[in-house]
Every structure is written in structure tokens, then in C-alpha cells.
Amino acid sequence: xxxxxxxxxxxxxxxxxxxxxxxxxxxxxxxxxxxxxxxxxxxxxxxxxxxxxxxxxxxxxxxxxxxxxxxxxxxxxxxxxxxxxxxxxxxxxxxxxxxxxxxxxxxxxxxxxxxxxxxxxxxxxxxxxxxxxxxxxxxxxxxxxxxxxxxxxxxxxxxxxxxxxxxxxxxxxxxxxxxxxxxxxxxxxxxxxxxxxxxxxxxxxxxxxxxxxxxxxxxxxxxxxxxxxxxxxxxxxxxxxxxxxxxxxxxxxxxxxxxxxxxxxxxxxxxxxxxxxxxxxxxxxxxxxxxxxxxxxxxxxxxxxxxxxxxxxxxxxxxxxxxxxxxxxxxxxxxxxxxxxxxxxxxxxxxxxxxxxxxxxxxxxxxxxx
Amino acid sequence: xxxxxxxxxxxxxxxxxxxxxxxxxxxxxxxxxxxxxxxxxxxxxxxxxxxxxxxxxxxxxxxxxxxxxxxxxxxxxxxxxxxxxxxxxxxxxxxxxxxxxxxxxxxxxxxxxxxxxxxxxxxxxxxxxxxxxxxxxxxxxxxxxxxxxxxxxxxxxxxxxxxxxxxxxxxxxxxxxxxxxxxxxxxxxxxxxxxxxxxxxxxxxxxxxxxxxxxxxxxxxxxxxxxxxxxxxxxxxxxxxxxxxxx
Numbered sequence: 001x002x003x004x005x006x007x008x009x010x011x012x013x014x015x016x017x018x019x020x021x022x023x024x025x026x027x028x029x030x031x032x033x034x035x036x037x038x039x040x041x042x043x044x045x046x047x048x049x050x051x052x053x054x055x056x057x058x059x060x061x062x063x064x065x066x067x068x069x070x071x072x073x074x075x076x077x078x079x080x081x082x083x084x085x086x087x088x089x090x091x092x093x094x095x096x097x098x099x100x101x102x103x104x105x106x107x108x109x110x111x112x113x114x115x116x117x118x119x120x121x122x123x124x125x126x127x128x129x130x131x132x133x134x135x136x137x138x139x140x141x142x143x144x145x146x147x148x149x150x151x152x153x154x155x156x157x158x159x160x161x162x163x164x165x166x167x168x169x170x171x172x173x174x175x176x177x178x179x180x181x182x183x184x185x186x187x188x189x190x191x192x193x194x195x196x197x198x199x200x201x202x203x204x205x206x207x208x209x210x211x212x213x214x215x216x217x218x219x220x221x222x223x224x225x226x227x228x229x230x231x232x233x234x235x236x237x238x239x240x241x242x243x244x245x246x247x248x249x250x251x252x253x254x255x256x257x258x259x260x261x262x263x264x265x266x267x268x269x270x271x272x273x274x275x276x277x278x279x280x281x282x283x284x285x286x287x288x289x290x291x292x293x294x295x296x297x298x299x300x301x302x303x304x305x306x307x308x309x310x311x312x313x314x315x316x317x318x319x320x321x322x323x324x325x326x327x328x329x330x331x332x333x334x335x336x337x338x339x340x341x342x343x344x345x346x347x348x349x350x351x352x353x354x355x356x357x358x359x360x361x362x363x364x365x366x367x368x369x370x
Numbered sequence: 371x372x373x374x375x376x377x378x379x380x381x382x383x384x385x386x387x388x389x390x391x392x393x394x395x396x397x398x399x400x401x402x403x404x405x406x407x408x409x410x411x412x413x414x415x416x417x418x419x420x421x422x423x424x425x426x427x428x429x430x431x432x433x434x435x436x437x438x439x440x441x442x443x444x445x446x447x448x449x450x451x452x453x454x455x456x457x458x459x460x461x462x463x464x465x466x467x468x469x470x471x472x473x474x475x476x477x478x479x480x481x482x483x484x485x486x487x488x489x490x491x492x493x494x495x496x497x498x499x500x501x502x503x504x505x506x507x508x509x510x511x512x513x514x515x516x517x518x519x520x521x522x523x524x525x526x527x528x529x530x531x532x533x534x535x536x537x538x539x540x541x542x543x544x545x546x547x548x549x550x551x552x553x554x555x556x557x558x559x560x561x562x563x564x565x566x567x568x569x570x571x572x573x574x575x576x577x578x579x580x581x582x583x584x585x586x587x588x589x590x591x592x593x594x595x596x597x598x599x600x601x602x603x604x605x606x607x608x609x610x611x612x613x614x615x616x617x
């Protein structure tokens with residue numbers, strides 16, 4: 001399936017620059033497929049890998065009627081007013097991505113959601129990795145200018161089959177007047193792996209999300225990592241939740257949060273519902289200037305035999321760390337930025353090197369402000 | 371190289387160093403001994419310029435320049451280097467990265483050689499000091515100093531926590547830092563070393579020894595002789611010795 005392959009090439013240089021900060025590769029050199037939606041219009045949709053389908057959701061429902069079974073299954077349609085809004089749309093927008101059995105493309109697939117001049121952009125995405133399949137998704141979300149007002153409601157449902165793996169990396173580059181309400185959830189079957197990464201280092205008015213992974217099959221694994229910076233005026237209410245339902249399932253929720261004046265609420269919730277399960281929440285926050293970091297880790301053990309833990313540390317950069325580097329000849333400013341870069345350097349287990357490099361590059365680009 | 375004159379230092383509003391005078395010439399190595407809590411580490415930290423240590427009186431001159439009020443990094447760039455006894459752990463900052471930023475601009479790129487000589491190849495991608503053993507911290511600190519190439523080196527108990535297998539390696543590396551292989555006339559590097567055990571004296575010929583008691587330097591002399599006396603009679607002798615003299 002291909003929709004206007006030149007769509008991305010028609011972007012202005014400025015658009016390209018903003019989107020590239022979210023990981024978009026216009027040239028598609030290291031991409032296995034691509035989906036690009038501008039406001040409500042699907043500009044580009046293609047897959048170059050065998051066993052990998054990338055189809056706009058409306059088409060997918062015609063082509064694969066069984067997709068119905070996956071709609072509003074992981075995320076309930078009536079969860080809140082945002083999901084209800086997306087569910088009520090007569091013409092659904094978004095993408096269905098299916099990695100068929102055994103499909104293991106090396107390069108990631110990119111999905112790009114670009115808000116230009118609509119008051120609300122809504123999307124509903126379904127991402128399915130069939131048994132044994134592997135899929136790496138990098139989603140970039142951006143608005144055209146920092147001055148623009150608007151909202152983005154995005155529902156994404158992930159289905160990870162037996163022995164399958166999905167990594168989903170979302171990089172946000174919205175503007176200071178945009179409200180963003182992603183609603184996503186994953187259902188992970190036996191031996192499945194779901195890795196979710198979130199990077200937001202640019203101003204945004206409000207982001208509110210609380211993705212949930214339900215580990216229904218034995219030995220399923222979930223890992224959430226968030227690397228976020230709240231600039232003055234930004235309000236980031238972020239969480240992640242793992243429900244350990246299968247035996248020997250495990251989850252790790254990691255957050256690195258920096259405020260330079262904005263507010264970050266860092267929630268985490270692990271529910272140990274079965275024996276022989278493990279969960280860990282780790283939140284580290286740096287308050288660089290007057291802002292708020294509010295860490296709310298929740299551990300909910302429902303049976304004996306689940307091991308849940310959390311560690312959180314929020315504060316300023318320790319003076320002894322800065323002085324240690326100054327004693328090696330770094331001035332205070334360089335010492336501070338070196339420490340911040342290290343703080344944000346989260347190596348995510350199970351991520352292809354290429355994707356890790358992409359995340360590193362996105363962070364590096366945003367770090368120039370420190 | 372280093373001249374300390376009538377130095378008084380406060381920590382949290384309390385004077386902890388009193389009237390310190392110390393002169394270290396180019397090429398000389400001095401050792402500082404004294405009981406726990408006597409102020410030895412405080413002196414090193416003050417010379418380096420750490421924030422917690424406030425000089426209330428006196429001066430620190432480095433190569434004739436008054437550095438008493440200079441920020442830490444300017445002292446480092448002027449040629450001072452320090453080995454930390456308990457360096458902080460910095461999450462995410464790799465040792466390899468730190469070596470990169472600590473190398474002075476335009477310095478010869480023999481970092482790799484130093485890393486191998488200290489058996490630190492496996493540590494470059496590790497967060498600095500995270501989970502390092504006592505001996506590994508010492509090797510990492512020496513490695514950083516080798517890359518930094520200071521002219522005046524301050525070492526705080528370099529032998530503590532180092533196993534017997536590595537003590538020779540540490541001793542040899544410190545000797546190299548202090549140019550002990552260079553004839554005294556040509557030697558440019560100087561050092562001030564805190565030692566409890568004196569093991570380090572087997573690897574470096576120290577020129578002078580000083581004993582610090584309760585924030586004051588009580589005596590100066592031949593380092594081996596001082597060490598022998600301390601081993602025989604303990605530091606109490608130093609305390610009473612001065613009391614008798616002043617009585």
C-alpha cells in the first residue's frame with residue numbers, strides 16, 4: 001500500500017527540520033515503512049518489508065474485517081472523553097500496522113503525526129505483532145510552529161503475540177500552546193516483550209497520558225522509559241502502568257525527568273496480580289530551576305509471591321558532583337551540562353542499536369539548550 | 371610551586387585548620403600524616419578550592435600566583451590535580467567520557483595507553499564510580515590524573531582499599547605521575563600525599579614529611595623517620611612533644 005510517495009518530499013525545509021527532531025527520516029534510508037498524517041489527512045503510507053503491513057485504519061477495516069476484534073479492546077472506547085471523541089468519529093484516522101508471523105525487519109517503521117492548522121487532530125492506531133514477529137516503531141509527533149494552538153488525541157492499541165516483540169518509541173516536538181492526550185495500552189501474550197519509550201524535551205502546554213501494559217501470558221515482559229524535560233509553562237502528567245497477570249512476568253518503569261520551570265507529575269503503577277512476578281519503578285528527577293516534579297510511584301501486590309520495588313530521587317544536582325568535574329578542569333557550566341547529559345543517557349535494554357542512536361540523537365538535539 | 375601562608379579554614383562556621391604554613395618546591399614530594407579527623411583531607415580540599423571550605427585568613431600561592439579565591443576549575447587548569455578519597459557516583463556519566471573531557475586541550479592522546487596500564491579497559495563504558503570497589507576507585511582516580519597531567523598532585527590515602535596485587539601498580543603509576551624517573555634537577559612535578567600506612571613510601575621517595583594534629587601542622591622532617599616514630603610511639607607522642615616544647 002502506498003499513498004502519495006512524494007508527500008513527504010513536498011514538505012517545506014522548516015517542516016522537515018521540525019519533524020526530523022522527532023526521528024522522521026524523510027529519505028526513508030533506515031526505515032522499513034512509513035506512515036505520515038498531516039492534520040486529518042494521510043499523506044504517506046508505505047511498507048518496504050516483507051510480512052509488514054502499514055495501512056490507514058479506514059482501509060484496513062475494509063481489507064481485514066477481523067481488525068474489528070482489535071478495536072477498543074486494549075483501550076476501552078468509553079475510557080474518558082478523549083477516547084470517546086476518537087471513537088465517535090465517522091471517518092477514523094490513524095494507521096494499522098501488522099507484523100506477520102516471523103517478520104523481523106531490522107529497521108524501524110516510522111509513524112509521523114503532524115499538526116498544522118486543525119484545532120484537533122485525532123488518530124486511532126492498531127499495532128499488531130503476530131506470534132514470533134518483531135516490530136520497531138518510532139513515532140514522531142510535532143506541530144508546525146511553536147505559536148500554533150491545538151490538540152492531539154491519539155489512541156494506540158498494541159497487541160504483542162506469543163514470543164513477539166514490539167518496541168515503540170514516541171518523540172514529541174509540540175508547541176507551547178498544544179494539548180496532547182495520548183491514550184495507549186498493550187496486551188502482551190506468553191513470552192512477548194513490549195518496550196515503550198517516550199521522549200519529550202520541547203515546550204508543550206499539556207501532555208497527559210498513562211499507558212498500560214497488561215502482561216497476560218506467562219514470561220511476558222514490559223519496559224517503559226520516559227525521558228522528559230518540562231520548560232516553563234509545560235505541564236506533563238505522565239505515568240505508566242504494568243499489570244502482571246501471567247506467571248513469571250516482569251516489568252520495569254524508568255523515568256528521567258528534568259524541570260527548568262514546568263511541572264512534571266511522574267506516575268507509575270505496577271500491579272502484581274500473580275505469583276512469581278516482579279516489578280520495579282525508578283524515577284529520578286532534577287529540579288534545575290523553580291518548577292515541580294511530583295513522583296507518585298504505586299506498588300500494588302495482590303498476592304504473596306510478587307516482588308515489587310521502587311526507587312525515586314528528586315532534587316538538584318549534587319554540589320559534590322559538580323565540584324568533582326570542576327577539579328578535572330571543567331568550568332561550572334560545562335560540569336553541569338555534562339552531568340545532565342549523563343543523567344539523560346538511559347540505555348534501553350532490547351532496543352536495536354540504530355534506534356538507540358536515534359533516541360540519543362533526539363536527546364542530543366534537545367540538549368543543546370542545557 | 372605551592373606556598374601556604376598562615377592559613378585558617380572554617381567548615382560550617384567552625385575553624386578546623388589553624389595557622390598552616392607549608393612550602394613545596396618544584397619537583398618535591400611531601401607526605402602528610404596524622405590521626406583520623408586531624409584535618410589532612412580538609413587541607414587538600416581547601417588547596418583545591420572546594421566550596422565547603424572557607425579560608426578566613428592567610429593565602430594559598432601557586433607558582434607565585436594567589437589562588438585563594440580562584441574557582442576550582444581555574445586551579446585545575448593552572449596545574450593542580452587531586453585524587454579523591456571518596457569520589458561521588460555520577461549516574462550516566464561514563465568513565466570514558468570523563469577522560470575525554472578531563473584531557474587538557476591539545477594534550478597528547480595517550481589515554482588508551484594509560485587505561486591499559488591501569489587495567490581499566492573494562493570500565494570505560496561504566497558509570498563513574500558506580501559499583502567500583504575501593505581499589506577500582508583508586509585506579510580510576512589515578513587514571514583521571516594521568517590524563518589530566520597536573521604539575522602539582524594531591525593524593526588522599528592512595529593505598530587504602532588497594533589489594534596487595536595492585537599496590538605495586540598503584541605505586542608505579544603514582545611514581546610516574548610525580549616524574550620519579552626524572553632526575554631531581556629536571557623534575558617538574560610536585561606532590562602532597564596523605565598516608566596512614568606509609569606503604570606508598572616504598573614506591574616514591576618523599577622529600578619531606580609533616581604531621582597534622584587537631585588542625586595544625588605540628589612537625590616537619592624526614593618522612594621515613596616520622597613514620598618510624600609514629601609506628602613506635604603513636605601520635606600521642608607528637609601531641610605531648612609539642613606541649614613539652616611550648617611549656
